[in-house]
Amino acid sequence: xxxxxxxxxxxxxxxxxxxxxxxxxxxxxxxxxxxxxxxxxxxxxxxxxxxxxxxxxxxxxxxxxxxxxxxxxxxxxxxxxxxxxxxxxxxxxxxxxxxxxxxxxxxxxxxxxxxxxxxxxxxxxxxxxxxxxxxxxxxxxxxxxxxxxxxxxxxxxxxxxxxxxxxxxxxxxxxxxxxxxxxxxxxxxxxxxxxxxxxxxxxxxxxxxxxxxxxxxxxxxxxxxxxxxxxxxxxxxxxxxxxxxxxxxxxxxxxxxxxxxxxxxxxxxxxxxxxxxxxxxxxxxxxxxxxxxxxxxxxxxxxxxxxxxxxxxxxxxxxxxxxxxxxxxxxxxxxxxxxxxxxxxxxxxxxxxxxxxxxxxxxxxxxxxxxxxxxxxxxxxxxxxxxxxxxxxxxxxxxxxxxxxxxxxxxxxxxxxxxxxxxxxxxxxxxxxxxxxxxxxxxxxxxxxxxxxxxxxxxxxxxxxxxxxxxxxxxxxxxxxxxxxxxxxxxxxxxxxxxxxxxxxxxxxxxxxxxxxxxxxxxxxxxxxxxxxxxxxxxxxxxxxxxxxxxxxxxxxxxxxxxxxxxxxxxxxxxxxxxxxxxxxxxxxxxxxxxxxxxxxxxxxxxxxxxxxxxxxxxxxxxxxxxxxxxxxxxxxxxxxxxxxxxxxxxxxxxxxxxxx
Numbered sequence: 001x002x003x004x005x006x007x008x009x010x011x012x013x014x015x016x017x018x019x020x021x022x023x024x025x026x027x028x029x030x031x032x033x034x035x036x037x038x039x040x041x042x043x044x045x046x047x048x049x050x051x052x053x054x055x056x057x058x059x060x061x062x063x064x065x066x067x068x069x070x071x072x073x074x075x076x077x078x079x080x081x082x083x084x085x086x087x088x089x090x091x092x093x094x095x096x097x098x099x100x101x102x103x104x105x106x107x108x109x110x111x112x113x114x115x116x117x118x119x120x121x122x123x124x125x126x127x128x129x130x131x132x133x134x135x136x137x138x139x140x141x142x143x144x145x146x147x148x149x150x151x152x153x154x155x156x157x158x159x160x161x162x163x164x165x166x167x168x169x170x171x172x173x174x175x176x177x178x179x180x181x182x183x184x185x186x187x188x189x190x191x192x193x194x195x196x197x198x199x200x201x202x203x204x205x206x207x208x209x210x211x212x213x214x215x216x217x218x219x220x221x222x223x224x225x226x227x228x229x230x231x232x233x234x235x236x237x238x239x240x241x242x243x244x245x246x247x248x249x250x251x252x253x254x255x256x257x258x259x260x261x262x263x264x265x266x267x268x269x270x271x272x273x274x275x276x277x278x279x280x281x282x283x284x285x286x287x288x289x290x291x292x293x294x295x296x297x298x299x300x301x302x303x304x305x306x307x308x309x310x311x312x313x314x315x316x317x318x319x320x321x322x323x324x325x326x327x328x329x330x331x332x333x334x335x336x337x338x339x340x341x342x343x344x345x346x347x348x349x350x351x352x353x354x355x356x357x358x359x360x361x362x363x364x365x366x367x368x369x370x371x372x373x374x375x376x377x378x379x380x381x382x383x384x385x386x387x388x389x390x391x392x393x394x395x396x397x398x399x400x401x402x403x404x405x406x407x408x409x410x411x412x413x414x415x416x417x418x419x420x421x422x423x424x425x426x427x428x429x430x431x432x433x434x435x436x437x438x439x440x441x442x443x444x445x446x447x448x449x450x451x452x453x454x455x456x457x458x459x460x461x462x463x464x465x466x467x468x469x470x471x472x473x474x475x476x477x478x479x480x481x482x483x484x485x486x487x488x489x490x491x492x493x494x495x496x497x498x499x500x501x502x503x504x505x506x507x508x509x510x511x512x513x514x515x516x517x518x519x520x521x522x523x524x525x526x527x528x529x530x531x532x533x534x535x536x537x538x539x540x541x542x543x544x545x546x547x548x549x550x551x552x553x554x555x556x557x558x559x560x561x562x563x564x565x566x567x568x569x570x571x572x573x574x575x576x577x578x579x580x581x582x583x584x585x586x587x588x589x590x591x592x593x594x595x596x597x598x599x600x601x602x603x604x605x606x607x608x609x610x611x612x613x614x615x616x617x618x619x620x621x622x623x624x625x626x627x628x629x630x631x632x633x634x635x636x637x638x639x640x641x642x643x644x645x646x647x648x649x650x651x652x653x654x655x656x657x658x659x660x661x
Contacts (some may be wrong), residue, residue, distance in 0.1 A: 025104075119505065
């Protein structure tokens with residue numbers, strides 16, 4: 001008969017009626033799940049609860065046992081749950097020994113299952129063979145066998161469910177942990193990407209700022225170069241103007257040289273015609289030499305001042321104006337002396353009128369040349385003013401452009417700062433999300449641990465139920481023991497042995513459970529250790545991020561300080577440039593004023609010469625009356641006793657004196 005999964009196969013044999021005092025038990029031993037034969041199985045046989053024999057078998061066994069005793073056949077192998085069968089022959093009458101049949105018992109052993117509660121197999125037999133008085137044979141209690149088969153099936157089914165639940169819980173917790181880890185990795189990647197993006201954006205903004213800074217610097221350099229170019233043009237124009245002035249002075253000198261040559265010719269003619277004028281001419285030559293020396297000194301001084309002008313423009317201009325004023329003053333004196341001399345010559349020499357007329361024409365030409373040079377100087381000055389205005393406009397445009405670029409830089413700097421703040425805020429937001437997800441992951445881990453604890457609690461409850469079932473089975477065994485008082489001693493011994501073996505197996509199970517718990521604790525400790533390491537790494541990473549942010553802030557602060565220092569330097573240079581420009585304007589204004597003054601004086605001198613020429617031919621009718629004109633020369637008669645004066649004025653009418661006020 002097969003009981004669900006065959007626990008053992010019982011075959012009953014009938015033999016011829018001949019006298020026998022033994023019966024045979026044989027069969028095979030296979031795996032409960034694979035039906036494969038099992039080697040190295042130990043079979044222990046107890047007779048009336050005492051060791052009778054023990055044998056090893058490799059899938060098959062056969063043994064003969066004497067009748068008239070009760071037997072327990074125990075099947076054992078490491079890694080399998082032991083089973084036993086009980087055979088009762090002590091109540092068979094001896095006259096029936098010859099009719100007793102042999103037994104074939106095919107045994108299946110169950111591998112040890114982690115959650116299978118099969119401890120009852122160590123205490124309870126899976127089958128019982130008893131003597132049937134009616135049939136006069138050994139037969140098995142199939143109701144009991146079915147009961148044990150159902151019990152084993154239920155235990156294995158429960159163990160399978162528990163194992164499936166445990167595996168499912170493990171798989172669920174692993175899947176959930178993997179899912180959370182995957183989410184954490186994705187979030188970490190997203191956070192790293194956000195940080196990289198923010199750093200890239202900061203770098204991009206910094207690169208733009210650098211490019212804009214370079215463009216601004218280039219614009220400033222271009223404006224400075226343009227200003228330098230305009231300044232160079234102004235200097236060149238100033239040099240051209242100075243050259244024009246020098247050319248006009250050279251032309252004036254050339255005309256003066258021509259005038260000197262003509263004057264020498266005229267003097268020669270005067271010497272040929274008038275002997276009396278020699279002494280006065282000598283005096284004039286001395287005065288002319290002094291004037292020429294003064295002019296040469298003024299020119300030398302002007303050259304010296306021109307050399308100094310390269311270093312001090314203002315002082316040079318003033319020195320030139322002073323030298324020009326001094327030259328004009330000497331020229332004025334010369335003109336007054338020349339006028340007196342001409343007056344004396346006109347009074348004494350009529351022949352010199354023609355030469356004087358020629359000199360007047362030459363003087364007029366010289367004056368015209370002076371006027372032309374002044375007009376040219378004015379024209380050059382006007383051009384310089386226009387160029388100066390253009391230069392000032394270019395400087396103002398460059399300053400406005402620099403201000404515009406600075407404003408753009410400030411706006412871009414503000415945008416860059418805003419982008420940095422946004423990236424930091426985004427990083428904080430991602431960090432907050434990561435913390436929330438980390439909290440959710442920790443909660444999931446705690447939930448999985450709580451679920452594991454719940455399963456452990458259920459296992460303990462099941463263990464308690466199993467212990468209760470054991471207690472119930474012990475109580476039932478005691479009840480059966482009461483019914484079988486004659487077998488009490490043997491059964492008690494068997495129970496003690498089974499209890500000892502159960503304790504041993506329980507001890508092994510506890511050790512295995514302790515090892516499993518230790519493994520779980522070790523894995524939890526390792527997980528905690530890894531989590532701690534992750535937290536430390538996360539803390540180190542956060543610290544590195546904070547350090548990098550602090551370093552970036554420090555560098556930004558340094559850049560701001562440098563930018564502030566640079567702006568201050570620019571402002572200082574602009575202020576200094578404005579100050580120098582103001583000084584230059586003041587010097588230019590002083591120079592312009594000096595030029596205007598010289599122009600006014602030149603105009604006055606021209607007017608004076610014109611009036612002097614118109615009054616030269618007028619003579620006093622009464623030689624005794626002083627004659628005063630607008631030139632400031634008073635001619636009157638007086639008695640001179642001084643020999644030097646007499647010698648100087650010997651060719652003049654008696655009593656004539658020249659006084660210059």
